Amino acid sequence: MKKLDNNGYITSILLLLMLIPVILLLIITIEQDNHYVNNTAENIQNNKLTSITSDFENEMEIFTKETLHNMTKEVIINNKAYDNSTQVFKTRLQNTINQNQEKYYNNSGCIINCTINNVKAANNPFQIEISYFLTTTFNSKNKIEKNNKIYINLTDGDYEIYDPLPTLQTGVKPTNNIINYTDELSKIIQIENSTVYTNAIDGYVIKKCPYDEYTKHGHNHTIITNCIDNHYYHESHDGLCILCRLENKSTCPHMGLETFIIPTGEIEKAPVSIDHVLFNTTENGQYAGDKIILNNTTVIYLDNGHKSKYGL
Ligand SMILES: [Zn+2]
Numbered sequence: 212m213k214k215l216d217n218n219g220y221i222t223s224i225l226l227l228l229m230l231i232p233v234i235l236l237l238i239i240t241i242e243q244d245n246h247y248v249n250n251t252a253e254n255i256q257n258n259k260l261t262s263i264t265s266d267f268e269n270e271m272e273i274f275t276k277e278t279l280h281n282m283t284k285e286v287i288i289n290n291k292a293y294d295n296s297t298q299v300f301k302t303r304l305q306n307t308i309n310q311n312q313e314k315y316y317n318n319s320g321c322i323i324n325c326t327i328n329n330v331k332a333a334n335n336p337f338q339i340e341i342s343y344f345l346t347t348t349f350n351s352k353n354k355i356e357k358n359n360k361i362y363i364n365l366t367d368g369d370y371e372i373y374d375p376l377p378t379l380q381t382g383v384k385p386t387n388n389i390i391n392y393t394d395e396l397s398k399i400i401q402i403e404n405s406t407v408y409t410n411a412i413d414g415y416v417i418k419k420c421p422y423d424e425y426t427k428h429g430h431n432h433t434i435i436t437n438c439i440d441n442h443y444y445h446e447s448h449d450g451l452c453i454l455c456r457l458e459n460k461s462t463c464p465h466m467g468l469e470t471f472i473i474p475t476g477e478i479e480k481a482p483v484s485i486d487h488v489l490f491n492t493t494e495n496g497q498y499a500g501d502k503i504i505l506n507n508t509t510v511i512y513l514d515n516g517h518k519s520k521y522g523l
Pocket residue numbers: 420421422428438443444445
């Protein structure tokens with residue numbers, strides 16, 4: 212009996228010794244699985260956060276354009292300039308963004324905090340520069356935090372940006388998608404032969420001239436005709452940026468825009484047919500240029516600077 216007992220005892224110990232590695236292996240495998248599940252859950256959360264953050268930022272671009280669209284429209288309808296267009300822009304954009312943050316929280320539980328630090332005219336006058344600080348998180352574990360600067364194109368997308376300057380300067384509002392100045396533009400021109408601008412025509416939707424090489428305007432009849440017919444805008448050091456246009460300024464320290472205003476009268480010399488010249492009512496702001504015949508029905512007047520810029 213005793214011998215048998217001894218044998219049983221030894222067998223049990225051996226079995227136990229053999230089981231230990233198996234148990235250890237099982238523990239390790241379970242832990243690895245748990246770790247994998249945790250990691251996967253964290254990855255899913257991180258991916259979701261990245262995707263929500265990028266959706267939110269894309270919507271910010273749309274809101275920027277919508278805000279500027281509404282502001283330029285309101286200024287034209289009310290014929291009233293802003294005292295500080297940058298401040299109005301910043302406040303309105305921030306309000307829209309705050310509402311959107313709430314929407315994101317209600318829909319996804321994601322806590323978004325976005326502060327607009329600055330809104331300004333970009334070096335490219337067809338863009339607006341927006342700086343912001345953004346944090347997004349589900350819980351403190353997953354968090355995205357960034358300081359960012361984005362450039363919003365004014366001339367693409369669903370929201371048209373309007374030029375408030377023609378209305379603010381002359382009181383004339385757009386009809387049938389153009390501005391016909393009647394005798395209101397010639398009234399503000401202080402140099403001689405202003406009457407060539409009676410019934411002058413202008414655009415008011417900011418559209419970028421597709422002919423980037425400006426000197427080609429004069430080398431190709433189709434280009435200048437197309438540019439004039441579409442009332443395209445061009446980059447200009449002397450022209451006004453969109454934010455200064457909203458304030459009805461005469462000059463602007465930023466890189467700005469200029470467009471041709473098409474006169475109706477023909478004479479040898481007359482005020483230069485560029486918006487920032489005709490609208491500049493400060494002393495010596497307006498000056499005369501030479502007649503340039505574009506076609507049977509259209510002439511414009513340009514000084515030497517603008518002649519060489521457009522190759523005319
Ligand atoms: Zn052009």
